[in-house]
Amino acid sequence: MRSEIGREGQHERSFIEKARRAQIIESAVAVISEAGYAKASLARIAQHAGISKGVISYHFDGKHELMEQVVEQTYTAVAENVVRRVLSASTAREMVRTHIMAVAEFMRARPAHLRALGEIFVNLRNDDGSLRYGVAASEPIYRGLEDLFRGGQADGEFRDFDPRVMAVSLQASIDSMFGYWAAYPEHDPEAHARELADIFDHATRAEPRTDESAAPQ
Amino acid sequence: MRSEIGREGQHERSFIEKARRAQIIESAVAVISEAGYAKASLARIAQHAGISKGVISYHFDGKHELMEQVVEQTYTAVAENVVRRVLSASTAREMVRTHIMAVAEFMRARPAHLRALGEIFVNLRNDDGSLRYGVAASEPIYRGLEDLFRGGQADGEFRDFDPRVMAVSLQASIDSMFGYWAAYPEHDPEAHARELADIFDHATRAEPRTDESAAPQ
Amino acid sequence: MRSEIGREGQHERSFIEKARRAQIIESAVAVISEAGYAKASLARIAQHAGISKGVISYHFDGKHELMEQVVEQTYTAVAENVVRRVLSASTAREMVRTHIMAVAEFMRARPAHLRALGEIFVNLRNDDGSLRYGVAASEPIYRGLEDLFRGGQADGEFRDFDPRVMAVSLQASIDSMFGYWAAYPEHDPEAHARELADIFDHATRAEPRTDESAAPQ
Amino acid sequence: MRSEIGREGQHERSFIEKARRAQIIESAVAVISEAGYAKASLARIAQHAGISKGVISYHFDGKHELMEQVVEQTYTAVAENVVRRVLSASTAREMVRTHIMAVAEFMRARPAHLRALGEIFVNLRNDDGSLRYGVAASEPIYRGLEDLFRGGQADGEFRDFDPRVMAVSLQASIDSMFGYWAAYPEHDPEAHARELADIFDHATRAEPRTDESAAPQ
DNA sequence: GATGAATGAGTCTTCATTCAT
DNA sequence: CATGAATGAAGACTCATTCAT
Incomplete structure (x- = not known):
């Protein structure tokens, strides 16, 4: 109403x-x-x-508003939970890891909510046909991660990379973790999360040495 | 008929x-x-x-079959293209990079096909309500990447990680590259692809030294 | 209740x-x-x-009764106003003119009420589908005008015509005056009313002479 | 479609x-x-x-289009019929009479169509809430009658009056003839039409003499 | 082979009415 | 007296599917 x-x-x-x-x-x-x-x-x-x-x-007011409310509620819950935990970490490196683990945890606690969120994201459209929540809806997340990465780069914790691409890739990898678990319920999401944290730890950290480590080609 | x-x-x-x-x-x-x-x-x-x-x-036979055919055709085209190029690389490391670049290329050539593929993947359902193409549809890809990773690990090119999680994350990151480009057409997909290749290069490669490089916690 | x-x-x-x-x-x-x-x-x-x-x-008691009350209230107000003024005229000819002018005046004072009245008249229906207020609802008006016309005929003021048809036509013309004004707000309703009075003055008055004035055919 | x-x-x-x-x-x-x-x-x-x-x-295309088609079809039929007959008359005076009689005839032949026309006129609305066919929809009729009246005035057949008000009143009186007949089916529409023709004959014709014929007040 | 036509289930939405508080 | 809440029927419209031609 x-x-x-x-x-x-x-x-x-x-x-x-x-x-x-x-x-x-x-x-x-x-x-x-x-x-x-x-x-x-x-x-x-x-x-x-x-x-x-x-x-x-x-x-x-209509189906549209209902869907938006579903998103808003869930989104708020996720954000609160995750942000609070991330801020409790002290280094950028730990923050990334905490972010991944926190999302994984929330996902285990509320799989239906996450699934619904995903469905609405890719389906709900405005009257003009454009996606109501497209990639653009993830901007706040991307922005937050970007800041985090930039901070780590400034501190020398992280190597030099494009923070936006890293953010998009990380977020996508986290989402896929959820999707994968949904498809294979016997899969261990916590182990997955830990592996994922390792992956992005390696992907982001500063080069251990001044070798010839840059990518070839 | x-x-x-x-x-x-x-x-x-x-x-x-x-x-x-x-x-x-x-x-x-x-x-x-x-x-x-x-x-x-x-x-x-x-x-x-x-x-x-x-x-x-x-x-x-019906809308369902039409959708399946769309997937099959597109999928086949992608796979042929990418696989051929990947096989032309000589090291596992190069193969990963080539895989990413090849998909990015295809994506630039046929954005509508990729977009349609994505839509069908997340929407088409069987009569019982289950997703026709869930994560399971990506199994062949996962399998191929897994093999690739395992090969690299055996060769000592890659560090020790869970090849399945790496495959899932890589695939998701590639997909997101497409989604991001769709949302921000001014974004440079080739640069994105190169960055992504770097990310997974760092994420997979063998440790340069025997440092204390493992993740904390 | x-x-x-x-x-x-x-x-x-x-x-x-x-x-x-x-x-x-x-x-x-x-x-x-x-x-x-x-x-x-x-x-x-x-x-x-x-x-x-x-x-x-x-x-x-329901929407139906509400609508009826709207009609009753408005109708009563119009009738009181108009009847009082009409009765103050002395000749039948003046009465007709006064009737037209009085309605026009009321209409300018309460356009919304008249519009609502019109809407309900043509829309409100009984359970059996018949119009609640059809032409029949105008019977009192027709009756009053008929009497007026008959009086004028008896006095020799008016020519010989069917008082019922004259009443119906006059009433319709008055209503249309309102509708026309509603559609063209810049139209001058008072001038319209005066013209209309002239029209029915000519239409009703006794033949000025004993010419060959009857309609042909 | x-x-x-x-x-x-x-x-x-x-x-x-x-x-x-x-x-x-x-x-x-x-x-x-x-x-x-x-x-x-x-x-x-x-x-x-x-x-x-x-x-x-x-x-x-929808209910709206259906309603418009009903109007268009009926309207066209009426117009053709009436216009053809009116044009066969030779004097303005006869034309007015013919117009009235022709509409009355059509009305007897197709009462349902006329009733439907009336219902749609006062009910069908555009998306913004405005009447699809308001008084404005009668403009062509008004225009035609106006021309007719002006012609008669130029010829000296008609007295000096406002042709627009006369047109609106005539049209309303004709419509009411139909409504009245619908409410009182035993009423003789042909007699009504003849009376109505007389009424407007008197209302429009040139003053027979140079008497004291102007309206009082 | 291809078409236009028709179906009937299912979509969201609006609304007058009823009722417990 | 008044309210907010709930109902259930009816509204227009969409769509995958079927079928005679």
Whole structure:
């Protein structure tokens, strides 16, 4: 009901409304994560929540807003969790490793949320057909990682590389860790995360010596 | 159709049929890449091809098969291209670099195909709701990279790491390179590819010395 | 509600209730006149009144009754106004002219009410699908005009014509005056009213002479 | 299907399509005229035509286009019929009378069409909420009548009056004739038409003499 | 081989109404 | 008295599929 952000002039939500919205969002997450975005109709989400279709329309401006809320909620949760832990690390090197491990942990705790997030990212579109959350939605993450990398380079912890490409690649590798685990549930995500941390540790660290270590060709 | 003659295997398709199928596949690629999977209805694909909707149903068993054919065709093209070039390299290290560069090249040559491939990968589902091409579809790639890595490790070119995790991460990083370029067309994909090659060069190569180089924690 | 007390007639409504009903009716008028009948949902009316939807249901038996009340209120106001002024005229000829001018005046004073009235007239239907207010709703007006015309004919002021057809045509012309003004706000309604009075003055008055003035054919 | 006017570059309709469109339009007319615009859902129209809902969407771009087609078809039929007959009259006075009689005739022949026309006129709205056919849609009629009146004034057949107001009033009176007949089916529309012709004959004709004929006040 | 036509299930959304608080 | 919440039916529209020609 009504709109959400920029609450100009109205309406802190009642307790019961917040509860309903939360319930519907959870159902949306569950349905999307199980059946995929395309099959996640309002009917199905309502059915999963045990409510009537109209309730969703009552509490959300439309499917679009519901999806955005799913993203916002999940995203916020991930960010808080991860950022807090990353900031507790002292060196850039440790920060990268912590970032990877923290995301992996969150992923183990809430696989459905992450899956739903992924589905919405690649599917939700604006009216003009453009992706609502494209790569651009990851900008904040890229930016944060870039800063981190630049800091490490300034400190001499990291070698000289393009921080943006490193950020994009790291983020993609983390995402794939989740996807891989989803496909192979017997796979050990923690071990994967540790390996991944090693990979980017080697990829970023300053050259141990002044050898002829640059890439050939 | 697809059943009357020589039903034990495939009947060989007539010239005209092959042409029609190719034409339809190309239109599917174009529409998916422009409008996204969800908006890629048969009607739109037919319109783009300048034919009637019925023709698609005539030449393909259904939308599902059409999508599978799009994947198969594109996939085959990528694989041939990349594999041939990778095999021309002599060391494992060079092979990895060549792999990255070859994919990047293909991607620049056929962005629509890659985009369509991505859309189908994350959207096409079996009747039971499971993803038709999940991570599992990348198994052949993973397998190939694994072998490559293992070879390099045996040769002493590469350090000791989990080849599967490395394969998954590399593949994801390559995919993200494409996605990033799609979102930021002014971004230089070749430079990105070179950076990426450097990243995985550092990530895989044998330790230059017997330092205290392992990651902490 | 509307039933507990004094159920044999109407219970007299409390002050607050009358105020609420008036407020809701005004909002209904405003919304109908701005957005049209089809878009005048209870939700919109409630929103315009700054109250909750339930209130309307509480004070009115349903949308149907609300609409009827809008008609009744407006209709009463028009009738009182016009009738009083018409009766102050002394000849039938002046009465017709006064009738036209009085309606025009009311129309300028309350355009929204007239517009809403019109919308409800052509839209509100009984459960069986028949128009709630069809032409039949204008019977009182027709009747009044008929009497007026007949009086004028008896006095020799008016020529011999069918008073019912004249009444229907006059009323329609008056209504159209309003509609035309609504469509062309720069149009001068008072001039229009004067012209219209002239038209029906010529149409009704007794033949100036005993010419061969009857219509041909 | 596809769009209609401005047939740039495509598509004369097949025989069968024309037939279907005609059939659907007739059903729309019937349903609107019987149940009213608000109840004339695509479902009902389809049911009346004995076809599935989707057929309508297939042959028309949407409900909006269907409604416009109903108007266009009916309008064209009326116009042709009436204009042809009016032009056969020789004096302005006769033309006015013929106009009235011709519309009355058409109205008797196709009451449902006229009723549907009326319903759509006052109900169909553009996306922005404005009436698709407001008074403005009658402009061509007004214009034609105006010319006619001006001609008569120039010839000395008609007295001096505002042709626009006369046109609006005449048209409204004609419309009301139809509405009245619809409400009172036992009413004789031909007699009504004759009376109406008399009314406007008196209203328009030149003053027989130089009496004291101007309106009082 | 190809087409246009038709179907019917499924999509989101709107809405008048009811009800517990 | 008033509210927010919920319902369930009905709305227009989309789409993959089927079929006669």
